Amino acid sequence: MKPDNWAIEVIDLKKSYKNVEVLRGVNFTVQKGSTFALLGSNGAGKTTIIKILATLLQPDSGSAKINGVDVTKQPEHVRKEISLTGQSVTADYILTGRENLRMMAKLRHLPAPDKQAEELLRRFDLLDAADRRISTYSGGMCRRLDLAMSLLGNPSVVFLDEPTTGLDPQARIAMWDMIKELARSGVTVFLTTQYLEEADHLADQIAILHEGHIVATGSPAELKNRLPRGHIELRFDNETTLNQARDLLKEFNATADSNNLTLSVMTDGSTRQMMRLLTKAAEADIEIAEFSQKLPTLEDVFLAIVTSKKEDSK
């Protein structure tokens, strides 16, 4: 991919707080118009990266560019291109949602603040609550308003630092929908998350940050493929058939679960192996009631990558 296509380019970024080395040489690129998730556990350094990219913090070394512009050399230029929604709510609690949006639009000297506020309230499903004080809003509504406020001025790159942390499942799903809609509108979305499921659901590309380095990058599917072994689950109508299948498929390292009448078969993921297995069952006249392929989850991928890194460094 050409650098022209990169909304974000990070090269060998390093940052320490006193004697704590948080970023030890971080590299990644984000394609314009894509959604990128930076995944890491608590304290991995995700917010530190966001703060550097949003020009709020100076790196010790390395470089970071937004749309080709260096964040340390031309921060004012970069600030016009981006918006940041952090973990804490920035809206003013004494004002209503509409007033907050109008005030922000005016502070940014944007044309038609009333119209912009109305449009964003509609887009973020806040019209009904528009004239209520923020102090009466739920956590999810506050996050949506924050996101709406950050979009005033049409930034081309939007940073969302843990956008759903602390939200209940329903509010999290509503926020996911908003983020997806944002991504569809063509902006580049950079989000940090501790939730593998969130990254899997929203991102085109995921990078896993661990101990100061990006330890893995790829699409959700690619990351899942890095774990070579998934399994196939076969379900049977009765225990007799289950036991027959278990004996027949011994060579496939099959594990039977008599409570659920299922047989779990380790696989290398190849169609050839699957064909061999199904043909063998068919030839022995074994009726399979249900067949499903279980790919490893991102949780499995994260654990496997982190564990293998630890073993390598021993």
Ligand SMILES: Nc1ncnc2c1ncn2[C@@H]1O[C@H](COP(=O)(O)OP(=O)(O)OP(=O)(O)O)[C@@H](O)[C@H]1O
């Ligand atoms: N100003 C600071 N001074 C000293 N240490 C800091 C400072 N800011 C962050 N840290 C430390 O740097 C590490 C990375 O922090 P950071 O907030 O970037 O992580 P994070 O991945 O965003 O974590 P979380 O998911 O908890 O928000 C943590 O150990 C944190 O305690």
